[in-house]
Amino acid sequence: MRKITALKPVDKVLAVIGAHRIRAAEPQDSSNISALEGRITGQPKPDYWRDMLGSYASGLTGGGSDRYFLLAEDDAGKLLGFVLGEVRAWEFGSEPAGWVFAINVDPEIRQAGIGTVLFDAVCQRFRQAGVRSVRTMVDRRDHLILSFFRSQGLMAGPSIELEMELPMSREARGAI
Amino acid sequence: MRLQKATRFGLYAVLELARDPGLQLSAGDISRRYGISTNHLAKVMRELGRAGLVAAERGVGGGYRFAGNAKRTTLWDVVSLFEPAGRGPVEPGEETQAGAALRVVLDEVAEIEEATLRSISIDTMLKMRPRVKAQAA
Numbered sequence A: 001m002r003k004i005t006a007l008k009p010v011d012k013v014l015a016v017i018g019a020h021r022i023r024a025a026e027p028q029d030s031s032n033i034s035a036l037e038g039r040i041t042g043q044p045k046p047d048y049w050r051d052m053l054g055s056y057a058s059g060l061t062g063g064g065s066d067r068y069f070l071l072a073e074d075d076a077g078k079l080l081g082f083v084l085g086e087v088r089a090w091e092f093g094s095e096p097a098g099w100v101f102a103i104n105v106d107p108e109i110r111q112a113g114i115g116t117v118l119f120d121a122v123c124q125r126f127r128q129a130g131v132r133s134v135r136t137m138v139d140r141r142d143h144l145i146l147s148f149f150r151s152q153g154l155m156a157g158p159s160i161e162l163e164m165e166l167p168m169s170r171e172a173r174g175a176i
Numbered sequence B: 001m002r003l004q005k006a007t008r009f010g011l012y013a014v015l016e017l018a019r020d021p022g023l024q025l026s027a028g029d030i031s032r033r034y035g036i037s038t039n040h041l042a043k044v045m046r047e048l049g050r051a052g053l054v055a056a057e058r059g060v061g062g063g064y065r066f067a068g069n070a071k072r073t074t075l076w077d078v079v080s081l082f083e084p085a086g087r088g089p090v091e092p093g094e095e096t097q098a099g100a101a102l103r104v105v106l107d108e109v110a111e112i113e114e115a116t117l118r119s120i121s122i123d124t125m126l127k128m129r130p131r132v133k134a135q136a137a
Helices: A026-043 A048-057 A114-128 A143-151 A170-175 B003-020 B028-032 B037-052 B075-082 B096-119 B122-131
Strands: A004-006 A013-017 A020-024 A067-074 A077-088 A097-105 A132-137 B054-057 B062-065
Touching: A020 A077, A020 A114, A026 A048, A026 A077, A026 A097, A048 A077, A067 A114, A077 A114, A097 A114, A097 B062, A143 B096, A143 B122, B003 B028, B003 B037, B003 B054, B003 B062, B003 B075, B003 B122, B028 B037, B028 B062, B037 B054, B037 B062, B037 B075, B075 B096
Parallel strands: A097 A132
Antiparallel strands: A004 A013, A013 A020, A020 A067, A067 A077, A077 A097, B054 B062
């Protein structure tokens, strides 16, 4: 078991796991994050990650925002994984809760506990923000990420996600 | 969701043995602990053995031990050994619009059940055990 050392919230580095560390992401991390996520999903989205890092920047160090973008890196600064979450209040009538939007770990270093440490770190931020529950939404065919969240203790919540395809309007069909 | 007896017994056996990879228990040991039929469990253990989830050790002190990877074996891996697989044959009435619509809803329920069982590993179940209260008989 690796020793995990929590640091003071004011430190830029949030936790140290062996030779790895967790810190808040910064705008200049965008290309590495986009490359890692693109390698995992096969769909690189550089513009999306640049925008996300920009919009989450004020919450990176916990200064006044309830948005958190944290990453894990090795002692050489190589990106190992990242997690993205925020506190949302009164969405569909729900009390404030922490939402995890994305969590990714380099496939070459999986099962080393990096995902768990990232998840714990964002949950710690949620707790500091005063919320008492964390939730996420996962494709039910994505068994790997479902298993990860289950292993962290998440269970099916009281909400069910529903969706439908929107039939194209006559005007839109005519415009094509 | 209702499980057949064999499925439930198989899950009990796997969860009991996976608690400790070094643990060896006979079908009798497990059946006494859960108050279930030893004969029925013995048949279930043979099926689990064929699937590579348990291994039988012969001789004095022998018994069954867990032979899978607890982090990679899911509840679905056990359930699918004993429960009917797939959608099943077309039932009478399903060729109608009402029957087809009912089938869509039942398929949705089945897909969610399967996703849940596929997402929960034996290791996750073992971590859940201390957090849940046992049901009164």
